[in-house]
Amino acid sequence: xxxxxxxxxxxVVFGTxxxxxxxxxxxxxxxxxxxxNNKCQLCHGxxxxxxxxxxxxxxxxxTDFTSxxxxxxxVDKKITDAIKNGKKPMPAFDLTADETKAIxxxxxxAFKPGG
Amino acid sequence: xxxxxxxxxxxxxxxxxxxxxxSVRNASAVPSLARQxxxxxxxxxxxxxxxxxxxxxxxLGGYVFSRSSKSYEFPPPIAAGAQISFTHIEKxxxxxxxxxxxxxxxxxxxxxxxxxxxxxxxxxxxxxxDKIGAFVQGTFDGAENKFxxxxxxxxxxxxxxxAGENLIYGFTLNNGPTLQxxxxxxxxxxFPFAVSSVAPTxxxxxxxxxxxxxxxxxxxxxxxxxxxxxxxxxVYRTTKNGITKPLGAGTRTDMIVDDAAPYWRLVLxxxxxxHSLSVGTYGMTARIFPGGKSSGQTDRFTDTAFDAQYERIGxxxxxxxxxxxxxENQDRDASFAIGNASxxxxxxxxxxxxxxxxxxxSFGVLGGSLGYFSTTGDKDTLLYSPEQVxxxxxxxxxxxxxxxxxxxxxxEKIRLSLQYINYDKFNGAHSNYDGSGRNxxxxxxxxxxxxxxx
Numbered sequence: 001x002x003x004x005x006x007x008x009x010x011x012v013v014f015g016t017x018x019x020x021x022x023x024x025x026x027x028x029x030x031x032x033x034x035x036x037n038n039k040c041q042l043c044h045g046x047x048x049x050x051x052x053x054x055x056x057x058x059x060x061x062x063t064d065f066t067s068x069x070x071x072x073x074x075v076d077k078k079i080t081d082a083i084k085n086g087k088k089p090m091p092a093f094d095l096t097a098d099e100t101k102a103i104x105x106x107x108x109x110a111f112k113p114g115g
Numbered sequence: 116x117x118x119x120x121x122x123x124x125x126x127x128x129x130x131x132x133x134x135x136x137x138s139v140r141n142a143s144a145v146p147s148l149a150r151q152x153x154x155x156x157x158x159x160x161x162x163x164x165x166x167x168x169x170x171x172x173x174x175l176g177g178y179v180f181s182r183s184s185k186s187y188e189f190p191p192p193i194a195a196g197a198q199i200s201f202t203h204i205e206k207x208x209x210x211x212x213x214x215x216x217x218x219x220x221x222x223x224x225x226x227x228x229x230x231x232x233x234x235x236x237x238x239x240x241x242x243x244x245d246k247i248g249a250f251v252q253g254t255f256d257g258a259e260n261k262f263x264x265x266x267x268x269x270x271x272x273x274x275x276x277x278a279g280e281n282l283i284y285g286f287t288l289n290n291g292p293t294l295q296x297x298x299x300x301x302x303x304x305x306f307p308f309a310v311s312s313v314a315p316t317x318x319x320x321x322x323x324x325x326x327x328x329x330x331x332x333x334x335x336x337x338x339x340x341x342x343x344x345x346x347x348x349x350v351y352r353t354t355k356n357g358i359t360k361p362l363g364a365g366t367r368t369d370m371i372v373d374d375a376a377p378y379w380r381l382v383l384x385x386x387x388x389x390h391s392l393s394v395g396t397y398g399m400t401a402r403i404f405p406g407g408k409s410s411g412q413t414d415r416f417t418d419t420a421f422d423a424q425y426e427r428i429g430x431x432x433x434x435x436x437x438x439x440x441x442x443e444n445q446d447r448d449a450s451f452a453i454g455n456a457s458x459x460x461x462x463x464x465x466x467x468x469x470x471x472x473x474x475x476x477s478f479g480v481l482g483g484s485l486g487y488f489s490t491t492g493d494k495d496t497l498l499y500s501p502e503q504v505x506x507x508x509x510x511x512x513x514x515x516x517x518x519x520x521x522x523x524x525x526x527e528k529i530r531l532s533l534q535y536i537n538y539d540k541f542n543g544a545h546s547n548y549d550g551s552g553r554n555x556x557x558x559x560x561x562x563x564x565x566x567x568x569x
Contacts, residue, residue: 035184037274042172042180046274046281053281053342054169056386057428091153094183 032106035099043090048111058089065111079104146528146568147192151241153182156527161433162473162480163530164308167426168391171297175283175339177272178241178248192241199565200230202311206557209503213313218257228313230257236265247271258312263365264329268295280341287335290362291328292351292378292399295335300422300437301397303328306469306486307518307534314560315504318542319490319512321443321463323399323418327351329366331376332359345382350375355409369407376401391426405450412449418442433473441465456498463492463512480524489515499543501550508550511543530566535559
């Protein structure tokens with residue numbers, strides 16, 4: 001009986017933990033999605049293909065996140081640097097490290113080929 | 116030129132010089148929209164105030180795109196602008212034609228006028244909070260010597276998807292039909308972007324071509340799908356009273372719209388590489404009390420318009436073209452009944468086409484424009500009656516001519532323009548159009564403008 005009770009308690013504890021972990025992940029994904037829609041989508045597009053409403057006038061064109069080439073190396077650093085310092089014609093954004101991380105996670109999940 | 120005027124010019128040149136030096140040296144002394152986005156003026160404009168695709172998306176997005184993730188930013192997005200101008204009209208105007216005041220100086224020849232300033236504006240341009248933003252302009256009008264709420268466009272906008280493609284949708288509260296539009300082929304933001312405020316202008320214009328600005332306030336809903344299709348419906352009411360009254364602040368409401376006036380807009384756009392092409396249609400219908408009255412019978416105006424725009428925006432070379440044709444049906448039963456019109460129904464057609472080229476170099480932006488305009492309509496001897504300068508001897512509203520303009524922007528926030536308007540026909544005739552011996556060419560206007568934003 002004690003073993004069963006311990007098993008149930010352990011299940012509840014780990015299950016609840018997993019539930020919180022999941023909802024936290026979902027929350028961060030939503031945060032990343034919202035930030036992407038508000039800050040990036042205008043140029044990089046809703047599909048992440050660099051073809052947003054405002055993309056046409058820029059040279060070089062906004063980065064295509066659906067291109068396998070983009071994901072070849074140091075992606076986190078590339079995106080972090082671009083957000084923090086700007087990458088002409090893209091302006092620098094005043095975002096926190098958490099917000100930047102949320103955007104990177106969202107881009108990885110939503111647009112990375114095979115991601 | 117009086118001694119006081121010379122002193123004033125020197126003082127203003129010094130103030131302008133100080134503002135220019137601040138705007139060049141200090142990155143924070145830029146117009147509010149550039150400050151909010153962290154981008155240069157050229158991100159949104161070909162040459163301001165003409166919008167490119169980014170500027171269109173930014174405006175449709177509610178002016179809220181920002182480099183910050185905060186839903187509210189401090190300080191608020193305030194900016195200012197000033198126009199200083201010189202106008203030379205081919206033939207002397209009657210001495211009482213221009214209001215000579217502290218800001219508008221008429222020389223002894225009566226056909227050279229200095230606007231010092233022609234206008235001075237304060238803007239609230241950018242995010243208010245979260246997804247709500249505004250472009251609101253309060254202007255001191257030098258010729259009228261008064262401060263008015265000039266343009267107001269307050270928006271809520273959001274993004275979504277429809278059939279897997281991007282959808283921008285939103286609502287706009289504004290004080291002039293086409294003011295909210297993002298293409299430069301509709302009247303509110305079409306060429307010429309600035310003109311002399313003291314030179315004679317043709318008497319006839321459609322209601323959608325500026326006549327209802329500040330006279331009405333309205334709310335519209337819009338959607339822009341896949342950079343391809345834009346649709347909008349709006350409804351306007353008078354600013355004489357009620358909830359829309361603040362949108363006409365400072366302006367006398369003398370065109371009182373009865374009940375609600377619907378407005379509509381549809382655009383098809385295609386963007387590829389450096390090119391953008393759009394074709395569209397817009398229009399409105401309004402019942403307006405004649406002669407500034409606010410009750411009784413009304414005249415009914417129905418405007419139907421078509422427009423097109425082409426942009427080619429390269430790194431150094433920019434070429435744009437805009438055109439629009441507006442047809443207005445005027446049912447003037449009310450005006451006819453009180454003797455203000457000789458016909459129960461009239462029509463008016465206006466046409467405009469404009470070509471613009473700019474070169475972006477290390478010295479700034481240098482460009483030029485060529486435009487043609489034409490107004491034709493039914494003869495109505497009561498509506499268009501003889502009167503010195505502004506009247507019509509023939510009873511016809513017909514006017515046409517060319518506009519030639521050269522522009523130089525040494526820095527992003529300074530625009531120098533040299534403009535010449537050449538009239539072939541004015542208020543119905545080429546010669547003696549007003550019945551007082553004045554010819555259309557007597558109104559040809561040379562206009563020099565220094566336009567500053569800071």
